[in-house]
């Protein structure tokens with residue numbers, strides 16, 4: 084019987100469904116995907132899971148706001164999250180939704196084990212509760228803000244089941260001591276140890292104040308506390324009560340952000356101890372990506388979205404940047420400037436350039452086959468040695484989650500190869516047998532080096548390394564390469580090379596940033612016809628799928644806040660790179676304004692000149708695709724595709740006249 088591979092089980096947090104994914108969530112999921120690919124290349128049987136956290140008061144409120152039942156709301160949101168991960172090539176082996184029946188069963192089973200083992204009792208609790216973090220704030224007084232997110236806490240009194248967390252102070256401290264690698268990075272470990280040493284209060288794990296949750300069997304209206312529900316998803320993903328069959332539990336690593344470390348390193352192991360189940364081997368808490376020195380969050384509206392970056396620069400660029408820019412475990416600032424700079428310097432000029440140079444030289448000199456190297460000179464051997472040493476070093480760094488350093492090593496080998504080519508100048512050699520042989524050695528050496536760095540970089544850069552791999556004539560997918568068997572010298576002479584596809588075309592920085600920002604703006608504020616009013620420009624990040632919902636009536640004073648005037652179009656032109664937008668200048672009587680309108684697919688610019696239109700003139704200016712828009716042209720949205728039809732007049736009206 085074939086020996087079973089060693090297993091490796093990786094989890095991401097299950098993300099809240101009351102908001103939309105941003106770069107922070109993407110970061111954790113990318114790291115999980117990198118580990119998944121890496122561990123497979125090291126011969127492990129890997130399972131990676133993610134999912135959505137669908138219960139709790141926040142969801143209840145968001146669904147109400149959207150005017151739809153919670154179940155429909157969370158189903159739509161789960162689709163949004165799943166679609167993003169699929170689009171980004173971050174396909175988990177399991178995706179848990181906490182409203183799945185299998186999950187409900189697992190949560191109820193775990194609670195039963197607590198009861199059987201004597202770790203729960205009924206009591207009353209009054210305390211300050213943060214509904215955003217779904218947690219009571221210990222020692223807070225009414226009116227105090229939540230220490231984690233700064234928002235006001237609410238006073239909640241309820242009957243609930245308590246979990247005897249206090250009984251686990253010593254077992255937890257013993258556990259941290261016995262398994263020092265459990266909490267990573269080290270600095271976080273000390274933080275948690277002092278927290279636990281400070282004493283643990285029993286934890287209420289059911290709620291009666293909440294409706295949208297998993298019911299406690301036979302104890303309605305009790306539902307389970309969302310964190311108890313959410314953490315259990317890690318077990319659900321690999322079999323729930325029948326986890327032994329799948330053989331994946333315990334998790335080898337729970338990847339999380341530092342915001343939720345206490346839940347994972349105190350509550351979760353205590354829950355598992357109470358149920359007498361095996362404990363996860365490690366919790367790795369990375370830092371935050373900050374935007375303007377603040378934690379990115381849906382509620383603050385300072386979010387960076389992954390899709391626009393991927394559309395502009397490719398998935399590998401985003402992965403590379405996130406992992407290379409910030410030491411895993413520390414906080415880092417996200418900036419488009421740094422992203423594009425690294426893209427051009429490390430990817431376009433680094434790996435991209437080495438691959439295209441090598442492909443072109445092999446094509447030109449050896450008709451697209453791997454040449455047979457001749458006698459080695461010391462400089463060839465030095466390069467070989469550097470690449471060979473890099474293998475061990477990179478694997479060690481990946482193993483320690485030192486992603487930035489792993490990439491640093493790979494990129495220093497790339498830089499050495501560039502230098503080698505520049506010094507050896509294979510293009511300057513002639514056709515004598517000696518020179519041909521020298522050329523063959525140089526190009527074989529470069530190609531072999533490229534093969535090694537490609538295999539090593541694959542977990543981080545799956546798309547581009549697959550292209551280089553094909554160019555190098557390799558027939559098995561790069562992701563199936565066994566890293567433990569990777570050695571210098573395995574590139575077989577005579578192999579036919581594949582076609583080279585360009586990897587990272589250089590981009591102009593300002594233009595790239597403008598386009599990314601414009602796409603992000605559009606994703607946050609979809610503009611079916613005319614650009615949306617700027618009042619909503621920065622609020623959509625926290626909103627869920629929109630539905631018509633009950634229409635609220637407004638008073639005349641609200642309507643009178645909108646100032647609309649008759650305008651006349653003076654000029655109209657298309658905007659490069661924005662198929663839907665026209666840039667107009669419009670005379671509104673008192674001045675001529677520049678306004679962007681999302682009508683380019685339906686109106687020819689020249690047909691608009693001289694036309695009278697309705698303009699909302701008191702909107703705050705905003706940029707669309709990098710172009711300032713100062714006002715909005717009013718149009719009807721017609722048919723399912725929302726075809727814009729400009730509002731106009733049946734008789735001649737004076738420019739600047741106000742609409743009432």
Ligand code: ME8
Pocket residue numbers: 095096097098099106107108110111136313314315316338339340341342343370371372373378379380
């Ligand atoms: O906490 N920088 O879900 P969540 C880096 N449902 N990572 C970030 C980040 C940022 N600015 N923002 C978010 C929850 N993250 C619970 C989890 S698990 C049993 C339940 C990442 O949607 C990071 O991994 O708020 C963080 O821990 C997670 O998203 C929080 O996601």
